[in-house]
Amino acid sequence: MGRMTDPFDVTPRPVQLGEYPVWDEALALVNRDLAATLPERAPLRLMALPGWEEDEDPHEHAHVALSDGTWWGNHLPDGSDADPVSALFAVAEAAQDTVSERLWQAWPVCTEHTLGMHLREEDERPVWWCPKDHVRAAVGALGTVQRPPRARGARRS
Numbered sequence: 480m481g482r483m484t485d486p487f488d489v490t491p492r493p494v495q496l497g498e499y500p501v502w503d504e505a506l507a508l509v510n511r512d513l514a515a516t517l518p519e520r521a522p523l524r525l526m527a528l529p530g531w532e533e534d535e536d537p538h539e540h541a542h543v544a545l546s547d548g549t550w551w552g553n554h555l556p557d558g559s560d561a562d563p564v565s566a567l568f569a570v571a572e573a574a575q576d577t578v579s580e581r582l583w584q585a586w587p588v589c590t591e592h593t594l595g596m597h598l599r600e601e602d603e604r605p606v607w608w609c610p611k612d613h614v615r616a617a618v619g620a621l622g623t624v625q626r627p628p629r630a631r632g633a634r635r636s
Contacts, residue, residue, distance in 0.1 A: 491548060494525035494541060501560040502541060505570035508619030509543075512571075512607070513578070515622030516587045521546035523574050528554070543573035551580035568605045571598055571618045589615050 496503055502525060510522040526548055527539040540554030552573060559569035575598070578586040585595030589609035596615055599608040605618045616624045 489528055491526040491528050491542070491544075493548065494527050499525065499541060499560055501563060501566040502555060502570055504563060505566040506543065506574075508567060509571050509574045511619050512587055512616075512621040513574070517578075520578075520582075523577065524548070526550060543570055543577050545577060545581055549581055550577045552576035564604060567618055568598060568600075571605055587615075587621060591615075 506523060506525060513520055513523060524544050524546060526542050526544040528542070530538050530540060542550040542552075542554050544550035550573075555569045555573055559565045575586060578584070579595075587596050587607055588594065589596050589607075589611070592609055592611045594610050596607040596609050598605050598618070599614070600606070601608075601614055607615045607618060607621060609615050615621065
């Protein structure tokens with residue numbers, strides 16, 4: 480009988496660019512939104528852990544992590560890299576979980592209403608939706624509609 484691997488006893492490894500090309504492309508779009516809204520933050524990255532279920536095929540589970548390699552939440556769903564739209568939904572959702580929970584802040588935030596946004600589908604693509612019932616931007620396009628908030632006390636020019 481095989482031994483179940485303890486997931487907390489395994490060191491995650493950084494995923495190299497090109498290992499998961501569809502997720503790489505999705506993460507590049509999400510990182511554009513991160514740069515537009517939190518420019519002080521380094522880009523998100525993918526980290527991988529081996530599967531730990533005893534009867535599981537030997538494969539990895541990828542997570543969207545901060546630049547320091549830490550993440551929050553579940554791994555990217557198996558098969559979510561089957562097409563670019565599924566991958567973008569999965570990566571954006573995982574990125575939002577990681578940024579919100581690891582940094583203790585809502586992300587992304589609608590600068591018009593200062594409310595945390597959520598993912599939605601519109602015209603078969605993922606968009607950031609504001610709870611004030613409007614689409615702010617497609618995932619990857621936040622830089623076209625909003626700027627990062629100014630630091631408190633910053634002067635307007």
